[in-house]
Amino acid sequence: MRILQLNSIVSAKAAAYSERNRITKEKRNVPSPLDTNVTLKVDSRLALVSFYGKIKPAERLQKSNYKIPEYIGEISKARYFYGNSSVVDLSMGNPDIIPPKKARKVLKDKVDDVWASRYNSPKGESILFHSISKWMQKRFGVEIDPRKEIMVTSGASDAVDHIFTAYANYGDKVLIPDPGYSLYDDLIVRHDLKKETYPLDPKNGYLPDFSKMPADAKILILNYPHNPTGTFATKKTFEEAVKFANKNGILIIHDMDNSEITHSGKKPAGIMQVKGAKDVAFEVHTFSKAQSMPGLRVAFAISDEENIQNLLKAKYLSGGSVYTPVQAAAAAALDDEEGYIQTVNKIYRSRKNTAIKRLHELGSDAKPTQGTYYLWAKVPPDFNSDEFFKYVLHKSQIAFTPGTVFGDNGDGYVRIVMSANEKQINQAFDKIEKAGIRFDISKLDLPEETRNEIDKMVDGTYSIVAKADSDYAEYMKTLSKKRTIMQERIKGKDPKYNAFVVKDTTKLPWNLLRDGQKVYLQNQKEGVALFGEIRDLPPFSSPEEYRKLALEIKKQWKQEKYPQAEILPPYKNGKFYPDANYFVLKADDKIQAIANVEIQNDGIVWGRSLNSAPWNQGKDKQIKNCATSVIQRMVSFCLETGNNTLKFATDKPENISYYKYLGMKTEGERYFNGSKCTVLRFDKEDMEQFLKRYQVNLAF
Structure with a gap:
């Protein structure tokens, strides 16, 4: 019996060894990605490349409408053509201001702590809970139990992700703003949920109309100060939201990512200032913008004890927590916040004023936004957002964010981020002006040659490359074509x-x-x-x-x-x-x-x-x-x-x-x-x- 078992094992091992050799030999014959004869399967929205093989990617990757990789790919292509330092990026919300001095010192000191590199609580650290509780009382006049009503997350998007895990079932409907932050859309796809947008109309101050929202949704996302328009919501808006949620059994996520960046100094309201909001809402705050700590990935969610416990259970499903020294630095930033925030707002206010002045000189009617460090500017007549984004990028090497990244209702606008100093902002608009680009000249009034160039920018044929796809593998294949053109010359x-x-x-x-x-x-x-x-x-x-x-x-x-x-x-x-x-x-x-x-x-x-x-x-x-x-x-x-x-x-x-x-x-x-x-x-x-x-x- 043992001999038979041994023979079976030997035969199985031999078969496995033979199969491994066959697969290895096949892999050796797989052509290089640079081989122009290779058949590629390309999803241009995500710039994904997959060779036809046995293992297919998940369908959700094909469903995603996440547009950020597409426009970032276009900026990367511009860097490739014109040189990295030639492109000034005013598109990405990535603060360039150094974090608070006290926070930096605490971070350095805590790294040497013997406990710093050990596992810590997924819920967060007590030192940060108490700083958050004191800050919420001082800033919003809201009592928050530091032990029961706060959870620390790895950024605001991480908080939204775990709230979806905790509360949304397959196919549940999620209401998101249009225009709005595009990552909401991607998280909905990731969780196999159903998206429904609600329009934000500039005529209504980019505020929601709850009377027109469907009552059968599971989750409603609000985001104020609003990205990309910078609009504030009033306390009355949040009262209506809480009433709507209570009536229909809907959970609210209020993403307050830009809560402290204001133009006039007036602070926006938050949903936790509304009585009963904790029962039906999470409010998410981050240290990325106001404290200039985007790379440290730390944020927090606030709700009642039961909701926080559910969020913690969802967190346990994926594991992980925020690095302890980072939480200590975040606590130090909140404790010593007011003077730093005033300085940051003064810097962004000055940058906005400089950019507004230059925009007006170029024929734009853009106005300073109430909050955030963004500007929201109309594109010239007869342009759509993508056309104007590529036109400005390729003619002046200045990158804005096309409004369509934020949804269909963002078309006709570009977002301009104040993530460069005033000298760089002036230099950027100098380049736009030198390129002859204005915001008050219709596309139809441009010379025919320029309109043809814009068409080529849109379809990817602008430059000496016959076709430059945003997908990098396709883009690499154009190099041989370039060299052929060089040799012809x-x-x-x-x-x-x-x-x-x-x-x-x-x-x-x-x-x-x-x-x-x-x-x-x-x-x-x-x-x-x-x-x-x-x-x-x-x-x-x-x-x-x-x-x-x-x-x-x-x-x-x-x-x-x-x-x-x-x-x-x-x-x-x-x-x-x-x-x-x-x-x-x-x-x-x-x-x-x-x-x-x-x-x-x-x-x-x-x-x-x-x-x-x-x-x-x-x-x-x-x-x-x-x-x-x-x-x-x-x-x-x-x-x-x-x-x-x-x-x-x-x-x-x-x-x-x-x-x-x-x-x-x-x-x-x-x-x-x-x-x-x-x-x-x-x-x-x-x-x-x-x-x-x-x-x-x-x-x-």
């Missing part, structure tokens, strides 16, 4: 570029450079050094037109940026090589350095002028750190454009030692500008090792 098959490009072996990076590199092209044709930003280059109708742009850029550099500097490249006594194109890469470090990547006609790339820029001043260590940063950009340039060798030449012993330290190999000697120089070389493998060593991410 280089081989002289594109007459618009033929007059400005030299031999077939030259490899150019058309629109492939990124990560904030500012790229300038010089060409020694006709004995004149020509300058121009790569994205503003050909087609030009003639060399004269090209030269005119070069002179304008040269003048701008002399007057605005480095009035005492030599014009690039910074050779005082050297000469240009007529057999080479120069790409000048500028590193945005504290110590400015200019590096020339010289692509000669034999296809060899030379790194040039690391330390010859006259404004490159500083300590030796700083200069070398900056030089390393510049070399990273050179190496990135070479690998991304298919140039597998990068050479340097220097007559300075300290530079030779430094280059060898970075991993370069000595190749020989060569004369440059009358000086005998040692030649050092990076091959492809050396460059890849260099990038790994300095943790540079080249993923597209």
Whole structure:
């Protein structure tokens, strides 16, 4: 009997081993995601990519109408095309102000506590409960039992998620505002619930009309101050909400994410100020906005004891809790809040006023919002939100949030977030103004060429890419098309570029450079050094037109940026090589350095002028750190454009030692500008090792 059992086990193991080998062999034959012959299954709404296989993703992923990844993908594409530092993001609600000093100190101190890294209560810590209770009494005049009526969560969305788990069954109806925060929609899909929107009309001050709401819902979500419009709700609105909930047996979630950010200083009402609200409502507060702690993921929910116990049971289903030092920091922030909040509101008020002034100059009638640190601005006539968002993004590299992210009723608006300082906000509107974009000019009144460009922005064909999908796998496949276009230009098959490009072996990076590199092209044709930003280059109708742009850029550099500097490249006594194109890469470090990547006609790339820029001043260590940063950009340039060798030449012993330290190999000697120089070389493998060593991410 034992022998039979053993034989059965051996046979089963052999069968399993054979099956594992078969699967492994199949996996080896699976094509790369970059293979253009691979059939992909793409959900453009979530930018999900799945290969046809045995394991299918859940249907809820296909049902989601969560639009944030779509517009973030468009911003990522803009960063890719125009350079990371060129794009100013005024779209994401991600505060840039440092948290309160006392909270930061408590966080640092508590990390060293022996109990800090141990499991803690999913409900929260006593120190934070008591701070919340005192704050609710002081701020709203509401008595909250610190032991029974509060639960701490990992952000406001986490609170809503667990409330759904605790109270909503499959197919239950949830009422959400339109326009409103789009994550509500996604959480409804996650829990297999039924969504029904209620409209918020600007004519009614973006307040709900409870008489028109269905009575058969299980949950009603309110969000005031309102995201994205900044509207306050009155205490009367909350009284009507509680009455509606009691009458129909509906649970209210009041998401008060932006409770303390106000424009005039007037504080908004909360639902817990209404008698009996605890019985039928949760109110959710977060430390992300007012205390500028979004990355610490801490919030709290308030309700009566029974509701909090149900929420805690739901929390136990998923486990997890908020890190103890973070809760201590949150308590410190509440205890020391008033002065900090006044400072934060003063900063946001000033930013809003600056943005409103610039919007009015561009023909907008936008007004300061009552609360939040957002502005809600109408798009120009005959534009929809998505069109205008992409138009502004691609023409000026400024990112707003399209109103459609917040629902159908958000169309016709963009949200502008005050997550940049006043100087950056002014610079952003300078770029919009320079691009010729106005809020009072109808799309129909724009030139036909501009309207055609907007159509291409909307359908994804704007740029040299034939089709750039928001999905990254599809987007990566366009790289081979780009390189084909480059080679066509280089081989002289594109007459618009033929007059400005030299031999077939030259490899150019058309629109492939990124990560904030500012790229300038010089060409020694006709004995004149020509300058121009790569994205503003050909087609030009003639060399004269090209030269005119070069002179304008040269003048701008002399007057605005480095009035005492030599014009690039910074050779005082050297000469240009007529057999080479120069790409000048500028590193945005504290110590400015200019590096020339010289692509000669034999296809060899030379790194040039690391330390010859006259404004490159500083300590030796700083200069070398900056030089390393510049070399990273050179190496990135070479690998991304298919140039597998990068050479340097220097007559300075300290530079030779430094280059060898970075991993370069000595190749020989060569004369440059009358000086005998040692030649050092990076091959492809050396460059890849260099990038790994300095943790540079080249993923597209």
